Amino acid sequence: MAEGLTEQQELAAVIEGLFVGRHRTLSDPATAEAYLITLEAVSMMVDAARGRGVVGESEHHVLRAHLEGMAAAPGVL
Template sequence: MPGARPDSPPGPGPLGDVIHLDHRRAAGPVMPVDGNAAYQPRDDVSAEQSLAVTVEALFTQRHRTLTDPQTAEAFHTSLDAVQLLLSGARAQGVLGEEAYTELTSMLAHMRSAPDFL
């Protein structure tokens, strides 16, 4: 992929603090959302629904689905671990209160993804 820098560490770049994800892309083609290879957000879909579709696509690429109760439970357990990480980072002063609140809110929205499928 032109311009990909898989060996680039996260950190300040021309756009500020960036974690480079290009090297983490799937090797094969990504399953199109709603059958449309060039996904365009729809006005009739809530942000929560759009997030649920995005998260489900990650699982679908691995032949899993959040509609499976065991997979959804494992997903929630993983998010519990991320929340624990955020709480620890806040307690250690690595993460400020505003960032902690914002990230915790984002995780809460992500946690509801299985409910929108």
């Protein structure tokens, strides 16, 4: 973890770096909205995988927690 940053801040910085590398930023409302819509779709896929038994309950819980952390990124920046 980078010195002085929380785990959430570090995650947000890494994600923001991905966008900056493509001349975008999560501080732009339209970009942040598209990002959150995409995460919602990924969350639906993770839920469906759990429903079909592709991933177990503990894996589902971990994946959903990571996605929730990622969804907080625009508000952390």
